[in-house]
Amino acid sequence: MKNIAIFASGSGSNFQAIVDAVKNGTLEANVELLVCDKPGAFVIDRAEIESIPSFVFLPKSFTNKEEYERVILEELQEKQIDFIVLAGYMRLIGPTLLEAYEGRIVNIHPSLLPAFPGKDAIGQALDAKVKVSGVTVHYVDAGMDTGPVIAQEQVELSENETKESLQAKIHEIEHHLYPAVIQQILQHERGA
Ligand code: GRF
Numbered sequence: 001m002k003n004i005a006i007f008a009s010g011s012g013s014n015f016q017a018i019v020d021a022v023k024n025g026t027l028e029a030n031v032e033l034l035v036c037d038k039p040g041a042f043v044i045d046r047a048e049i050e051s052i053p054s055f056v057f058l059p060k061s062f063t064n065k066e067e068y069e070r071v072i073l074e075e076l077q078e079k080q081i082d083f084i085v086l087a088g089y090m091r092l093i094g095p096t097l098l099e100a101y102e103g104r105i106v107n108i109h110p111s112l113l114p115a116f117p118g119k120d121a122i123g124q125a126l127d128a129k130v131k132v133s134g135v136t137v138h139y140v141d142a143g144m145d146t147g148p149v150i151a152q153e154q155v156e157l158s159e160n161e162t163k164e165s166l167q168a169k170i171h172e173i174e175h176h177l178y179p180a181v182i183q184q185i186l187q188h189e190r191g192a
Contacts, residue, residue, distance in 0.1 A: 002082040002186050005033040007089035012043025014087035014108060014174055019050050021179030029186055032079045035072055037091060053079070059091070069096035076100075085182060086140060090119075093140055105140040106185070108178050110170045112136060112152055117145035122166050125157070132156055133166070135173045137181045151181045 008015050015034065021027035034047040034054040047054040055075045062068040073096060076084070084097070086107040093105060111121035113136040116128070125133040134154040139147040155169050 001028055001030055002189070003030045003032040003080050004083045004085055004182070005035055005076055005079065005081040006031060006085045006087050007035040008041070008043040008087045009036060009038045009090040010041055010043060010088045012041070012046045012088070013171055014178055015043050016046055017175035018085065018087065018179050018182065019046075019052070021183070027179045027183045027186075029083070029182065032081060033075065035075070035089075037089070043088075065091075065094040066096055069094050073097060073100055083182075083186065084140075085178075087178070092142070092144060095142070098140070098142060103139065106150065106182070107138055107140050107145070107147070108174055109136045109138065109145050110167075110174070112154065113138060113145055113149060122163055122170065126161065126163060126166065130157065133170075135170055135177055137178060150185070151177060153177050 006015050006018060018027065019031055022029055022031055031052055034043060034052055036044055036054055036056045037059050039056050039058060044054055044056055055072065057068055057071065059068055082104065084101050084105040086105065109121060111125055112134040116124040132154050134152055136149055137151045138149045141147040153173050155173060157166060
């Protein structure tokens with residue numbers, strides 16, 4: 001079975017959905033590590049409750065991205081991580097990790113990419129007054145939400161949609177879409 005590391009910066013509801021899918025057997029993988037760049041983030045509590053080791057770091061305390069990514073890479077290698085899942089990790093991945101895990105890093109983004117990349121995709125969709133938005137799972141490259149798309153699911157916006165209501169709809173999609181897509185990719189790798 002493949003070992004995965006989840007990178008997250010916030011509440012970690014997607015982290016939880018992935019861990020729950022592993023526990024109920026719909027995702028055949030081991031979640032071996034949480035990587036978090038925000039000491040105090042709720043996702044760290046979730047990892048602790050689930051007895052999943054976490055590597056928490058403060059980017060400011062390193063000279064640059066390369067330096068902290070080297071330390072992360074050591075952690076990943078020590079835990080024999082095969083696959084990296086970004087779930088609300090609010091940083092671009094640099095060459096150190098991209099080269100080591102080429103084609104083995106995925107991200108989830110709360111819009112139908114290429115629409116609304118970057119921060120606050122939900123706010124961007126509301127401001128643009130679109131009638132349909134959604135969720136994208138994609139491979140990660142050096143750009144901001146630019147890698148090849150793996151899967152997308154749409155959501156309709158209602159007349160009086162708010163940031164909170166749209167976020168709730170999007171989370172609901174993410175929590176079933178992400179574990180299912182990860183399972184598909186890992187299955188495919190097993191068969192390859
Ligand atoms: C998700 O909406 C995801 O699409 C985006 O960040 C959010 C993370 O939410 N990249 P959570 O921390 O998993 O609850």
